[in-house]
Amino acid sequence: MADEDRPDPSFEVPVGMFQDLEDLKATVKALEAQVKTLTEGADTAASEVFEEGEEDAAGDAEEAASEEDEWQYPPFIMLLDSPVYDDELRALIEWVEGVLVPGYLGEPTADQRWCHLWFDHPVGVIPRLHALWLAWQELTDPATCGYTGPSVWHRDHYDPCMRELRGSNGPFKGCTKGEHQIDHRVPELVPSAWKMEEAGEG
Structure with a gap:
């Protein structure tokens, strides 16, 4: 080995360089600690945000479910009292006179009776027709029942209801053309429960 390749024993590392290295190490350690703190804080914050988001979503879902339970089914x-009963009866009369009578009911006969004052028959008429209307609202909406809903409505709701109401022994058995002048008309003034009460009081 040549003399020129040997390290010069007189060479000394400056003291300041060691201090610089120590400072750099301390700075790197401080930065690592800072990065670790920030990373853990970000994970915690993200976790908290995620949990809050989950809670909010759960709260929204519960609220939506509550509203759906409250409003989806009329x-x-x-079960109603006035004035809500009056409003529901008016809506029912509009459906019966606007859809059911002209669309389904033919001329009344001895075997297929009907009374244009059906809302004056308290025994089973209004509840049955209201139930029929509720089923109509559900089963004629493809979003809730698909395309077979109307068929189900006719088979399971309309046909049995009409057999009970229009049969010769049904609630309209005393309604003949001579007594009630049966005609299929839309009433000029839609009657309601409170009008019946007023008429009863007078």
Whole structure:
């Protein structure tokens, strides 16, 4: 080995360089600690945000489910009191006179009776027709029942209801043309429960 390749024993590392190296090490350690703190904080914050988001979503879902339970299904008319009952009866009369009578009911006969004052028959008429209307609302909407809903409505709701109401022994058995002048008309003034009460009081 040549003399020129040997390290010069007189060469000394400056003291300042060691201090610089130590400073760099300390700075790197401080930065590593800072990065670790920030990373853990970000994970915690993200976790908290995610949990809050989950709670909000759960709360929204519960609220939506509550609203759906409250409003999706209309109440049965016999469970209502005035003035809500009056409004529901008016809507039912509009459906019966606007859809059911002209679309389904032919001329009344001895075997297929009907009374244009059907809302004056308290025994089973209004509840049955209201139930029929509720089923109509559900089973004629493809979004809730698909394309077979109307067929189900006719088979399971319309046919049995009409057999009960229009049969010769049904609630309209005393309604003949001579007594009630049966005609299929839309009433000029839609009657309601409170009008019946007023008429009863007078």
